[in-house]
Amino acid sequence: MGLNAGWSETPGLKTRFVVVSVAAAVVFLLLLMRLWYLQVINADVYLRLSEKNRLRYIPVEAPRGSIYDRDGLLLVDNRPAFGVSVLRQDVEDSDLLLETLAGYLDEDAVTLHERYQKGKRLPAYRPLPLAEDIGRDRMEVIQENASDLPGLLTGVRPVRSYPYQESGAHLFGYLGEITEQQLQSQDFSGYRSGEFVGKSGVEKRLENTLRGHEGQQRLEVDVRGKLLRSLQTRDPFPGNRVYLTIKRDLQLAAEVAFEDHAGAAVMLDVHSGEVLALVSRPSFNPEAFAQGISSEEWISLLKDSRHPLQNKALTGQYPPGSTFKIVSALAALKSGLITASTSVECTGKLEVGDREFRCWKRTGHGKTNLKKALKESCDVWFYQVAQDLGIDRLSETASDLGLGSPLGIDLEGEKSGLIPTRDWKRRRFGAPWYDGETVIASIGQGYVLTTPLQLAVMTATVANGGTVYRPQVVKKIVDLVGNVLVEHSPEIIKSTPFSPRDLSAVHTGLVAAVNEPGGTAWSRKLDGLKVAGKTGTAQVVRLKDDDDKEEDEDKIPYRFRDHALFVAYAPADAPEVAVAVVVEHGRHGSSVAAPIAMKMMANYFGVDVGALPDHVPYAGD
């Protein structure tokens, strides 16, 4: 027994030790229960949170589907663009980051700051692009030196590239950043802010087809947001390939043929309505839009008086001028008013009511039948016929040929043109129709407006024996592995009520216009290819004194000059293609529009265009 014998027998001491031990055990049990709660019951929640801490999901943009011509020649592609972006949630010191980056990019830090500020409307976990298309060399330098800047990402994204620059721009369309409105609409569900979408042309029409499926890169970052490694990449799935109906070389040739002129040209396959070339001039370079166009460039395009952004082939509404005589001729034939041999005496003018209407040839064409009227484009012949025909029968025939309403081409923004009727005039102006108006309508002036596309369809209809096909630019859609998803077949809009004899009568006139001496397009005929065609000149303004017109032509301001038109099909005896060309303020169809059409024909049929004279005597349109 020790000196303290008995102390440990103090009453309750043993109990106290038991109580204290149990209390300690209970406290530890509580801690254990808490561990159970965190690690077993809520493990998933915390695992997700820990993954969220360390993982960054970076979307990998999918290349849009490439666009090819009908023969599989590449028209629109993608190229890799190296860019720098930041994940704002990981940026520690934005000033430092932007200053450093500005140094590497050789760019003004203020600009980067502006972009950064602007990007704050995006979620912080989304990469915010700061500099795009910086070039591989520059990106390598940044990758090597800027790894200590948390939040900085370098990457490569596909950017639309256009090997032929301005060529086909209106057909393909351009891309632009998705708008807030679009983001909120059902059609664009799944899109994210900052994405580029088709704004016009095929790009817009086939947006869903061309857009691929975004991939995703899973990156691991540390607490500073410093990129440690890429864990997994789900490759993006490129958009579907689109084959257009156009022929690349033909399209290029047509554009070259347009030189510096403004206007539009459409060439169609007469048996299917497929568009073989679609030109609108002046054009723009869609490459400028591929990564976002600057507001200065955008404004300058919008302010350009020659409207480079407008697809004039579909949306340009021009008086068809003498090309409309095809309609008038068919209307007269169909109505039985005339036959191919019905003759009219052209004295150079015709009085209708109290007004005198002149023929372009002041001395008159003399005795003129349908063939001659079309060949030499005699206005009086048509005035005469139109007087008896009346506007309603004329309009009906125009409509039969596809004029005056949209044709439903697979592109955006097609305009309807205008084929006037008595009803229309009453509704529009509250005024009756006058005979004089029918007279000028018969030669494609007055209220009549058509689009180049409609003129092409009209011409094709005459060429193929009376079938109106829906014009189309998309031939087929093929997925990544080559499965054909969609293949378009010709679509007939309607069959016209013209008899083969009537069509043949018009055909004869159109052949003569190009192939017989005295024809308005005689000087433009091709060796080795028989083309049927019709020239046209559309008055933009009615000059005060028509007599002085020829002498003063060069003095007329550009914007008041007449439009030049030409429609044609070939080979005349077994037509395959039809073309319509409108040259804004080009003055004469024969001298400006016809050469373009002929060059297109020559290209299509592989014939030598020959030495087309630069200037030919005016032979009337």
Add this chain to the structure above:
Amino acid sequence: MFDRRLLTHFDWFFLGLVCLVAAIGMMNLYSASAPWSQGGTPIYVKQMYWFALGIVIALIVCMFDYRHLEYMGFFFYGFNVLLLVGVLLVGKTSMGATRWLDLGFFNLQPSEVMKIVIIITLACHFSRKGHAFGHNLRELVPPFSLLTIPVLLIMKQPDLGTSMMVVFIGLTVALFAGIQRLTFIGLTVLGFLGAYGGWFLLHDYQRERVYTFLNPERDPLGSGYHIIQSKIAVGSGGFWGKGFMKGTQSQLSFLPERHTDFAFSVFAEEWGFVGGFGLLALYLLIIIWGLYIARRAADKFGMFLALGVVAMLFWHMVVNLGMVIGLLPVVGVPLPLFSYGGTSMVTTMIGVGLLLNVSMRRFKF
């Protein structure tokens, strides 16, 4: 003369237990410090040095008979209080707190030493003034005064964690010594009132910690960040853990203070519930074994001494673990044998030494 019986009665089991936990702790530090690529001695190696030093200190503490302390307790106490006053007058300030005395070759933190000293002091007091039926209020005035003086001095530094530890140790010992029922009730009420009043004495940042503890999400990137990230680390470990050195929260540095106060979070992330359970069991075993030592102490002083050390270890464990798993507010209390730090290791090992001392002398007369 060295008594050979001391060796035969040496508590190898307890020392083994301590070494095991310390070894696990060092292994854990190895993982926790892996993300650092900076040069210099790795912290797990430093911790080994500290532990080695701790073992030496523990053995030295074992050497002399603890009963000598009974006569030196109040001297230590007085000296330590002077040091605490010295800290307030000429202490070294770091990160807004004045806790250290610059002794030239190293910085002494008297508040840490006070944990041991208050144990010895209270053991002295209660072993002499034992009361079979518990102490009444009047009898409690002296020990409470002994406790209050250093606590106030430490709070002034400010060091809420350490002052709280000293209070917990003191209260545990006092409670064990016995308090009359009425006195106990009265003191409890008084304690609550005091806590209420004390709330207004707290520094803003300390109150902020309490607010944040109650709702960490109110400041997820500021004061709530630690606890949120710690809970994520612990919880994401799941049942089996992510594996050694595979804890993303710690390896990717999302977990702050992962080598010191939040070392257990690293462990729990990598070893999961299974590991946490094992470690908790080891800690509980240390506590139970410590109580066992106290129960078998040869005298009352030894019992209170051992009990005080057990209280110190217990409260450190509970407050630290409670803190990192979101049960208690974040106060800077290290986990004994586990958190990196020389002071904590030395203090703990002095305590271990005292327990071994008491244990091996249980048969001595």
